[in-house]
Amino acid sequence: MNWIALKMLTGDRAKYFGLVFGVTFAALLMSQQLSIFVGIMKRTGSQILDVRDADIWVMDNKVRYIDEVPGMPDTELQRVRGVPGVQWAERLYKGQARVRLPSGDFRTVILFGVDDATLVGAPQEIIAGQVGDLRQPDAVIIDKAGYEYLWPEDVPSLKAEGYQLGKVFEMNDHRCILVGVCKASAPFQTMPVMYTAYSQTTWYVPRERDTMSFVLAKPEPGLDPHQVCRNIEERTGRMALTRDQFFWKTIGYFLSSTGIPVNFGITIFLGFFVGVAIAGQTFYLFTVENLRQFGSLKAMGLSNARIVGMILLQALVVGLIGYALGVGLTAIYFFATNQRTQLAGLNMIWEVMAGTGAAVLLIVVLASLVSIRKVLILEPAVVFRG
Amino acid sequence: MSTAFATMEKHQTPLDLPAVSCRNITKDFGTGEARVQALRGVTLQVRPGEVTLLVGPSGCGKTTLISIIAGLLDPSAGEIQILGQDLRALDGRALVRFRGEQVGFVFQQYNLLPALNAAENAAVPLLIAGRPRAEAVAEATRMLTTLGMGERAAALPVELSGGQQQRVAIARALIHQPRLLVCDEPTAALDAQAGQAVMQLLRRVALQPDRAVIVVTHDSRVFEFGDRIIYMSDGRVERVEDKAA
Numbered sequence: 001m002n003w004i005a006l007k008m009l010t011g012d013r014a015k016y017f018g019l020v021f022g023v024t025f026a027a028l029l030m031s032q033q034l035s036i037f038v039g040i041m042k043r044t045g046s047q048i049l050d051v052r053d054a055d056i057w058v059m060d061n062k063v064r065y066i067d068e069v070p071g072m073p074d075t076e077l078q079r080v081r082g083v084p085g086v087q088w089a090e091r092l093y094k095g096q097a098r099v100r101l102p103s104g105d106f107r108t109v110i111l112f113g114v115d116d117a118t119l120v121g122a123p124q125e126i127i128a129g130q131v132g133d134l135r136q137p138d139a140v141i142i143d144k145a146g147y148e149y150l151w152p153e154d155v156p157s158l159k160a161e162g163y164q165l166g167k168v169f170e171m172n173d174h175r176c177i178l179v180g181v182c183k184a185s186a187p188f189q190t191m192p193v194m195y196t197a198y199s200q201t202t203w204y205v206p207r208e209r210d211t212m213s214f215v216l217a218k219p220e221p222g223l224d225p226h227q228v229c230r231n232i233e234e235r236t237g238r239m240a241l242t243r244d245q246f247f248w249k250t251i252g253y254f255l256s257s258t259g260i261p262v263n264f265g266i267t268i269f270l271g272f273f274v275g276v277a278i279a280g281q282t283f284y285l286f287t288v289e290n291l292r293q294f295g296s297l298k299a300m301g302l303s304n305a306r307i308v309g310m311i312l313l314q315a316l317v318v319g320l321i322g323y324a325l326g327v328g329l330t331a332i333y334f335f336a337t338n339q340r341t342q343l344a345g346l347n348m349i350w351e352v353m354a355g356t357g358a359a360v361l362l363i364v365v366l367a368s369l370v371s372i373r374k375v376l377i378l379e380p381a382v383v384f385r386g
Numbered sequence: 387m388s389t390a391f392a393t394m395e396k397h398q399t400p401l402d403l404p405a406v407s408c409r410n411i412t413k414d415f416g417t418g419e420a421r422v423q424a425l426r427g428v429t430l431q432v433r434p435g436e437v438t439l440l441v442g443p444s445g446c447g448k449t450t451l452i453s454i455i456a457g458l459l460d461p462s463a464g465e466i467q468i469l470g471q472d473l474r475a476l477d478g479r480a481l482v483r484f485r486g487e488q489v490g491f492v493f494q495q496y497n498l499l500p501a502l503n504a505a506e507n508a509a510v511p512l513l514i515a516g517r518p519r520a521e522a523v524a525e526a527t528r529m530l531t532t533l534g535m536g537e538r539a540a541a542l543p544v545e546l547s548g549g550q551q552q553r554v555a556i557a558r559a560l561i562h563q564p565r566l567l568v569c570d571e572p573t574a575a576l577d578a579q580a581g582q583a584v585m586q587l588l589r590r591v592a593l594q595p596d597r598a599v600i601v602v603t604h605d606s607r608v609f610e611f612g613d614r615i616i617y618m619s620d621g622r623v624e625r626v627e628d629k630a631a
Binding site for chain 2: 003008292296300303306383
């Protein structure tokens with residue numbers, strides 16, 4: 001009977017394509033919007049994850065997220081180093097500065113100042129130059145996307161000529177020399193990300209009493225980073241978080257303090273709702289139009305359980321095809337746009353695919369429930385009514 | 387299988403017993419002031435090996451009676467035995483199985499599945515019974531050939547005339563060798579010539595010594611094909627015309 005169910009489903013091409021379209025549209029909208037939402041949320045904390053050489057971030061205990069950080073006195077670095085369980089600790093500056101190019105163009109950038117000696121917090125993937133060049137006077141390294149933002153005229157010739165290092169520009173009226181280009185995760189705002197030596201940040205950013213934004217620390221081998229964080233908090237009175245904790249704290253701030261989740265949530269819900277509406281209505285019409293046929297099958301000895309099985313099979317097939325097409329289109333979208341600098345970091349993760357799959361399953365089950373009820377309460381004697 | 391159903395197997399009912407036996411069957415729809423009494427104490431018998439016509443004006447209770455005989459509706463009161471089986475003793479699952487094995491249906495509007503071709507439509511009862519698809523379709527094709535529809539076995543219902551569709555429906559009704567064939571206005575949607583052909587076909591192919599054929603109709607042009615004609619009026623059997631008597 002499964003074969004008959006599939007024949008019935010595909011026999012009416014218009015309704016079949018309508019059903020598949022509804023589910024495809026819902027799957028596309030949900031997976032695409034959910035992926036962008038997840039990508040944007042990941043961007044908010046991407047600079048935290050980019051620092052892979054330190055496990056612990058120490059900061060002012062009123063910090064809510066990475067982009068709004070007051071400075072701490074340099075003495076805090078020594079205090080953290082003195083906490084039992086801390087293998088090493090280094091300072092890190094993170095803030096914003098304004099870059100001015102010789103052409104007069106300017107752009108606000110995210111600036112990291114990493115420890116001059118150890119370069120803890122420096123980018124891990126250098127695609128032009130060397131990370132050690134940060135120790136040179138006025139040296140800065142910029143991320144790939146930032147390079148393309150600041151020098152778009154170089155983009156067409158990048159493949160042929162590579163990145164042009166040695167470019168000179170200004171930050172806060174001080175000279176900078178580009179010594180490298182790195183890979184960095186895209187930040188929440190599409191700003192270039194620049195790295196320089198900590199000692200130079202005092203030149204590049206407006207003067208404040210305290211410059212040090214974070215202390216990056218590494219626990220002794222074998223020690224639980226969470227326990228070391230608690231030790232640091234007890235000894236220094238500063239907030240100490242593991243990398244993951246700080247990442248999720250930052251995401252939590254954006255989730256709770258911005259309209260981003262609400263806006264994306266509405267779109268995702270609309271995708272789900274439209275999917276349920278289109279699939280449900282079409283499926284219901286499909287069932288109603290086949291009611292006499294279902295009645296005949298019941299009269300001829302087909303049990304309710306097998307009819308339910310037929311309808312669920314039809315729903316699952318539609319769901320599977322719609323899901324595959326919708327998620328496939330989303331994958332094509334991200335494949336087509338992954339070279340676009342402003343869309344970097346946005347992609348579809350397996351959790352989104354799984355979540356979309358669950359939502360699609362819910363859509364087709366909800367859509368088929370009404371039809372199942374209609375068929376279950378159908379009296380087979382209806383076949384004798386002209 | 388229920389105990390009641392286990393007592394009923396194909397070809398066990400003696401041929402001299404009635405295929406259908408109804409006594410004082412009543413059927414009410416609705417309650418209170420909206421209550422409608424569709425059947426008001428119907429008593430009749432249908433013998434195997436005969437074509438029994440159930441005739442009468444619209445609203446006289448023919449459809450209700452045939453639904454009860456086919457096991458699609460429960461009577462409000464009265465006794466009914468089909469092929470020696472008390473239908474009221476069967477639980478839901480056994481009743482569905484009883485219908486699937488013992489009853490064949492021919493509907494006024496054919497009720498063919500539009501996505502299946504003629505052979506596949508005719509094979510549906512075998513598929514419901516769990517027969518493999520290829521085997522069922524092959525058998526249905528042979529049945530269609532018997533009915534003169536062999537060349538149209540691959541045609542979709544929409545590609546068939548009304549008479550051809552009804553022949554496919556008859557093939558579907560007979561494919562599983564039921565012992566009771568219930569036909570609801572089988573000629574109503576056909577012109578006179580096609581209607582006559584369908585009735586001739588029913589007599590030629592469907593009628594067998596151990597099979598009873600009940601035809602609900604108000605088409606007086608097909609009365610000649612019945613062995614017995616049961617006239618109904620206002621929910622009752624008005625008279626019975628037995629041609630053999």
